[in-house]
Structures are given as structure tokens and as C-alpha cells.
Amino acid sequence: MSTTNETQPQDSALVRIEGVEKTFRRASEDVHVLARLDLVVPPGEFLALMGPSGSGKSTLLNLIGGLDRPTQGSVTVAGERIDTLSDRRLADWRARHIGFVFQLYNLMPVLTAERNVELPLLLTHLGKAERQKHVATALAMVGLSHRAKHYPRTLSGGEQQRVGIARGIVTDPTLLLCDEPTGDLDRKAGDEILNLLQALNREHGKTIIMVTHDPHASARASRTVYLNKGRLSNEPVS
Amino acid sequence: MKYAHLVWGNLKRKKLRTLLTLLSILVAFVLFGLLCSIRQALVGGVELAGADRLVVRHKVSIIQLLPESYQARMERIPGVDLVVHQTWFGGVYQDPKNFFMQNPVQPEPFLAMHPEIVLPPAQRDAWLKTRTGAIVGRTTAERFQWKVGDRIPIRSPIWGQRTWEFDLVGIYEGRDKGTDTTPMFFRYDYFDEMREEGRGRGLVGWYTIRVKDPSRAAEIARLVDQEFENSPAETKTEPEGAFAQAWARQIGNITLIVAGILGAVFFTILLVTGSTMSQAVRERIGELGVLKAIGFTPAQVLGLVLAESCTLAGLGGGLGLALAWLLTVNGDPTGGLLPLFNFRTADLLLGVGLCVVLGVVTGLLPALQAMRLRVADALRRL
Structure with a gap:
């Protein structure tokens, strides 16, 4: 594995995964989660990643988001080889390029909605007024301007997830990674979130990779890939 | 932020x-x-002690008195600049709980020895002229709401059953923040004359010596103790800081x-x-x-x-x-x-x-x- 970053300006792919393997050590046993996996995601795509529990969906998403490193292979996002970056540089890279949306929203309970959305902006050089402007825009995009001063505990699950999406997009990231964003919501709230993600993809050109095991959710994506026993395919597993 | x-x-x-x-x-x-x-x-008191001051006390204990005549003998020792004495009076004002320190001193050399006691010149002059005069620190004056001109009655079981009357002629301030402004000082001549027979007339509590060169303090302390060796009242001389420390170490x-x-x-x-x-x-x-x-x-x-x-x-x-x-x-x-x-x-x-x-x-x-x-x-x- 090369230790230098390989920049590929001519590469049309936003995400390029080549020969990625991921092995976890559990007690004295090696658990192979991903096996020689290749994946290309072009800019502007809304990709759904499906598969049964334990198939490695979240692990793959973590690798793409720079939260974890592959045991083998390379992960290149926006032309930058991220699997070789140091922890510090990887954190900076995530702040610049990645927006995360989690299944359980993962908002800070001690902060209001607007303060939660502001969190990624604290890592930028923006002044307070500019940060507030960006926060207002992001909350308006998810239709929650009127709930800006509310704490997460006073918001419904759907509203909390919309705050989570606002936090994910407030820095205008290159890539939005969603880990089962509707997994904890009822159908109606889930549909609202999917509508929102679809709008972000279609109207704002945001590239989205969404992990889900809900076919209803994956139907909103422009492409669906299936992961089973650490291998990717374009067809659902029978 | x-x-x-x-x-x-x-x-x-x-x-x-x-x-x-x-x-x-x-x-x-x-x-x-x-x-x-x-x-x-x-x-x-250890920190506030003067580096150029030595304290001479009875070799046995601080409560044993020393002859007043030692003063002249100490003044003759080479390197000694000034000698003053004090005596523990141990009186109370009106009520036993109203305790504060009062010591008889010789006003002029005492004020020269202790520049940290700041007394207005007019009050200093009044003290020198008034045999029953006393000066007190600002803290005690405020505590008992005393003012210059007041007559202060003090009783001391050490020096007899009588009530001592003092004319308050001055209220002093401390030069430094830590200076103790609670004691009262009054004239030794009045004290010596008025104390009862058999209560140590001609004897004083301890001496304070100012040396000309602080670097010779240890040598002068030795000379002082040698001067009174084998006398009925042998002395122990130590820097003022060590004296204060020994005082505190009683606790x-x-x-x-x-x-x-x-x-x-x-x-x-x-x-x-x-x-x-x-x-x-x-x-x-x-x-x-x-x-x-x-x-x-x-x-x-x-x-x-x-x-x-x-x-x-x-x-x-x-x-x-x-x-x-x-x-x-x-x-x-x-x-x-x-x-x-x-x-x-x-x-x-x-x-x-x-x-x-x-x-x-x-x-x-x-x-x-x-x-x-x-x-x-x-x-x-x-």
C-alpha cells in the first residue's frame, strides 16, 4: 500500500474504492467483514447500499467517511487517498468533505437545534455572524427555522433527524453519508426525510450514499448496490 | 471562546x-x-521580622526576666547599633475576653527600632511628654472605638491588683500590610515606678538589638550570650525571625x-x-x-x-x-x-x-x- 496520497484530477469518480478488505479481530479470531471490494460512485449520485444485518454496510460507510481504515486496498474520495492520512489530517478532511446523518440522529442533548447545526462550522474560520447565516440557511432547507431554539428532547424523531441533516449539510460537504436515516422513524416521518434527501440530491446536486435495509427507502435512490458477506453486487441477494 | x-x-x-x-x-x-x-x-511574624534585629531573652524561658542593667552592657558590644527592651504586661480591658498585647517600652529608642510603626510627629511628641501616655494600633483603637485623649483603664494580674490608667496620646498605623496594629505600648518609666514591690522592679522581659551589619548578626548574638555567661540571668540571643518562629512553635x-x-x-x-x-x-x-x-x-x-x-x-x-x-x-x-x-x-x-x-x-x-x-x-x- 502506498503511503503517499495519490491525486487523480482526471478521475470522474467522486468515490473510488479498490480492492478493499476489512478484518476485525474478535478475541483470538479474525472476522473478515469486507473482501476485495471495488466501488465507484460518480458525483451527483444518490446511491443506496443495502444488505442484511452484519453484511458490512456500516463498515463500508465508515471507510468512505474516513472513520475507519481498510485492512487492505485504497479509498479515494474527491481525488484524495484517505486511507493513508494521519488521524489529524483525516479529521480535517472529514470536516471539509463529509456530512454524516446517523440513524439515531446523534444530536448533542445539551445544545439547541441551531447550536447542534453550528457544530461543524466551529471547525471553520467563519465568524459568528457568518456561522449564524449558514445555520439559518441549513435549518430553512430542512424546514425547521421555527424550531431553531428548541432542544432535541422537545423535538419529534423526524424533526431531530432533519436537524441531523441540517448539521450534515451546513458546511456544504462534498459527500453526504447517511447510515439508516429512516431506521428509527415511522413511515410518514421517514418519507419526509427521504423527500428531503432526494431534494438535496436533485435540486442541489449533493452526492449521497445511504445505507438502508428498507427497499422503500432504496427506491428513492438513483442506484442501489447490495452487500452480502462482504461482497458487492448489483442484484439483491436471494 | x-x-x-x-x-x-x-x-x-x-x-x-x-x-x-x-x-x-x-x-x-x-x-x-x-x-x-x-x-x-x-x-x-517570622516573615515580618527585621533581618538586622536580634532578640535577647532569658536562657531558661521567655517568662524569666532580665536585669534592666543589661541594656548598657549590650550597647557597648561592638557592632550593636541600638538596644531596646519590652516586657509582657498581659492586661485586659474591662473584660477578660478583651485581650490584646500591651508592653511597656522606652518611647524614643523603641520607635527608632521599629520604623514599621508609623506615628504622626505631634502624637510622638505628646507621648514623650506624657508619663502615663500610651499609643495603640489602628485595629485595637477601632475595635474599642478609642480616640486620642481617652483615658484607658487596664488590669493585669501579673503586675498587681490595681487598675492601670493610661492616657491615649497616639494611634499608629502599620507601614506594611502585614504589620500588627493591635498592640498598645506605654512608657517603661511609668510602668517600673508603679509596679508593686516584689513584682520585678528593675527587670524587663526581653531585649531587641539592632546590629549595624546584618551579615554579622550571628557573631554578635554569640558575643551577647558570652557577655552574660555564668551570670544569674544567662541569655539566649537569636534573630527576630527565629524568635517569632519559636514563639509560634509553642503551638x-x-x-x-x-x-x-x-x-x-x-x-x-x-x-x-x-x-x-x-x-x-x-x-x-x-x-x-x-x-x-x-x-x-x-x-x-x-x-x-x-x-x-x-x-x-x-x-x-x-x-x-x-x-x-x-x-x-x-x-x-x-x-x-x-x-x-x-x-x-x-x-x-x-x-x-x-x-x-x-x-x-x-x-x-x-x-x-x-x-x-x-x-x-x-x-x-x-
Whole structure:
């Protein structure tokens, strides 16, 4: 594995995964989660990643988001080889390029909605007024301007997830990674979130990779890939 | 500063726990302030002692008196600049609880020996002219609401059953912040003449010597003791600081006692605050993982946890030090037993330093734990 970053300006792919393997050590046993996996995601795509529990969906998403490193292979996002970056540089890279949306929203309970959305902006050089402007825009995009001063505990699950999406997009990231964003919501709230993600993809050109095991959710994506026993395919597993 | 709301929000997460921890820290720092003030009251004289002054006392004990005639013999010793004597009067004003120090002295040499006693020239002249005249420090004058011209009755069981009457001719200030302004001084000639037969007429309590060259103080102390060797009243001469220290040590090694108590208190507080911080971090491993996921660097996460522990220690410690200052700002709470009782700026600064140390030490381990968190592992704990 090369230790230098390989920049590929001519590469049309936003995400390029080549020969990625991921092995976890559990007690004295090696658990192979991903096996020689290749994946290309072009800019502007809304990709759904499906598969049964334990198939490695979240692990793959973590690798793409720079939260974890592959045991083998390379992960290149926006032309930058991220699997070789140091922890510090990887954190900076995530702040610049990645927006995360989690299944359980993962908002800070001690902060209001607007303060939660502001969190990624604290890592930028923006002044307070500019940060507030960006926060207002992001909350308006998810239709929650009127709930800006509310704490997460006073918001419904759907509203909390919309705050989570606002936090994910407030820095205008290159890539939005969603880990089962509707997994904890009822159908109606889930549909609202999917509508929102679809709008972000279609109207704002945001590239989205969404992990889900809900076919209803994956139907909103422009492409669906299936992961089973650490291998990717374009067809659902029978 | 832009992370302040995050730090503050986390502290408010478990309000009762934070409040109790804050109160523990606050109590520890109030205790720190009070103990420092008591220590200062008991051993402060050591720091205020003049480097060029020696104290000569009876070799057996401070309560044994020395002949007045020693003064002239000491003045003849080469290197001695000035000699004055004082005697413990041990009187009370109206009520036994109204105790404060009163000593008979020879006004002129005494004032020359103690430039830290600041007396207006007119009052000084009045004292020299008035045989029954006395001067008192500002603290005691205010305590009993005395003013110049008042006649002060004092009873002393040491020197007979009579009530001594003094004319207050002066109220002195201290040149330095720590100068003791509680004693009263009156004229030795009046005292010697009026004390009853058999009560040590012609004898004094102790001498203070000013030397011309402080670097020769030890040599002169030896010469003084040699001068009175094999006499009925042999002497022990020591620097004024050592004399003050020996006086304080009648109670015990104050500094060691204070350090022992404070050590135990701060060790307990270290455990309490450290446990609070560890628990606070353990409870939100997942949230720390989210912060890292959205781009907070390991160093920033470390800084956030440390900022939290330092805020906790700073807030509790700061309030504790402020409260200690408020409790000590009026000086001696015993009405005369601890005249130098005060919370010194140096101790206050030491307290501020302890706040910082407490914050860093209690936050360091949880902060390192948070810094080393692997994001993917932390997110799995949500």
C-alpha cells in the first residue's frame, strides 16, 4: 500500500474504492467483514447500499467517511487517498468533505437545534455572524427555522433527524453519508426525510450514499448496490 | 471562546452532580483560605521580622526576666547599633475576653527600632511628654472605638491588683500590610515606678538589638550570650525571625499541620472531581465519537474535556477563594488572639494556581481517554 496520497484530477469518480478488505479481530479470531471490494460512485449520485444485518454496510460507510481504515486496498474520495492520512489530517478532511446523518440522529442533548447545526462550522474560520447565516440557511432547507431554539428532547424523531441533516449539510460537504436515516422513524416521518434527501440530491446536486435495509427507502435512490458477506453486487441477494 | 457553550452545556447536563462537585471544591478552597490566614496569623511574624534585629531573652524561658542593667552592657558590644527592651504586661480591658498585647517600652529608642510603626510627629511628641501616655494600633483603637485623649483603664494580674490608667496620646498605623496594629505600648518609666514591690522592679522581659551589619548578626548574638555567661540571668540571643518562629512553635509546627490538613482535603477533592470527570466522559463516549466524526481533531476533543474540568475547578475554586477573602477581609475574628490573621495575595495566587492544577490533573486522564477514542468504536456505543 502506498503511503503517499495519490491525486487523480482526471478521475470522474467522486468515490473510488479498490480492492478493499476489512478484518476485525474478535478475541483470538479474525472476522473478515469486507473482501476485495471495488466501488465507484460518480458525483451527483444518490446511491443506496443495502444488505442484511452484519453484511458490512456500516463498515463500508465508515471507510468512505474516513472513520475507519481498510485492512487492505485504497479509498479515494474527491481525488484524495484517505486511507493513508494521519488521524489529524483525516479529521480535517472529514470536516471539509463529509456530512454524516446517523440513524439515531446523534444530536448533542445539551445544545439547541441551531447550536447542534453550528457544530461543524466551529471547525471553520467563519465568524459568528457568518456561522449564524449558514445555520439559518441549513435549518430553512430542512424546514425547521421555527424550531431553531428548541432542544432535541422537545423535538419529534423526524424533526431531530432533519436537524441531523441540517448539521450534515451546513458546511456544504462534498459527500453526504447517511447510515439508516429512516431506521428509527415511522413511515410518514421517514418519507419526509427521504423527500428531503432526494431534494438535496436533485435540486442541489449533493452526492449521497445511504445505507438502508428498507427497499422503500432504496427506491428513492438513483442506484442501489447490495452487500452480502462482504461482497458487492448489483442484484439483491436471494 | 466559540466552544464555551459546548463546555457549559456539558457541565449543565447533570446539574445536581455538577453542583455537588462545585460545592466540594468551593468548601476545599474556603478551607484553604482560612487555614492560610490562620497560618499567617501564627507564623506571619517570622516573615515580618527585621533581618538586622536580634532578640535577647532569658536562657531558661521567655517568662524569666532580665536585669534592666543589661541594656548598657549590650550597647557597648561592638557592632550593636541600638538596644531596646519590652516586657509582657498581659492586661485586659474591662473584660477578660478583651485581650490584646500591651508592653511597656522606652518611647524614643523603641520607635527608632521599629520604623514599621508609623506615628504622626505631634502624637510622638505628646507621648514623650506624657508619663502615663500610651499609643495603640489602628485595629485595637477601632475595635474599642478609642480616640486620642481617652483615658484607658487596664488590669493585669501579673503586675498587681490595681487598675492601670493610661492616657491615649497616639494611634499608629502599620507601614506594611502585614504589620500588627493591635498592640498598645506605654512608657517603661511609668510602668517600673508603679509596679508593686516584689513584682520585678528593675527587670524587663526581653531585649531587641539592632546590629549595624546584618551579615554579622550571628557573631554578635554569640558575643551577647558570652557577655552574660555564668551570670544569674544567662541569655539566649537569636534573630527576630527565629524568635517569632519559636514563639509560634509553642503551638506546634503550624506550617506542617496546615500542609497536612490541606493535603488531605485536596487529595479528597482530586478523587471527587476526577471521578466526576471520568463519569461525565464515560457517559458520552458516543457524543465524543460524533464530534470526532464531524471533524473535531483528537487535540480539540482533549481540549474540550480539559476545558470542562478546568471550568469546574476554576468556578468552584474561584468562588471558594472569593468567599475565603470575604471571610478574612475584616482581619482577626478572635478579637485579638490572631492579630496577623489575613489572606495574603501570595496565598490567593497560590490558590489560583491550585485551581489550575486541580482542573488539569482531574481532567487529564478522561481527556486522554476521549482523545484516543476510535470514532467507529465510539459510534457503536450510541
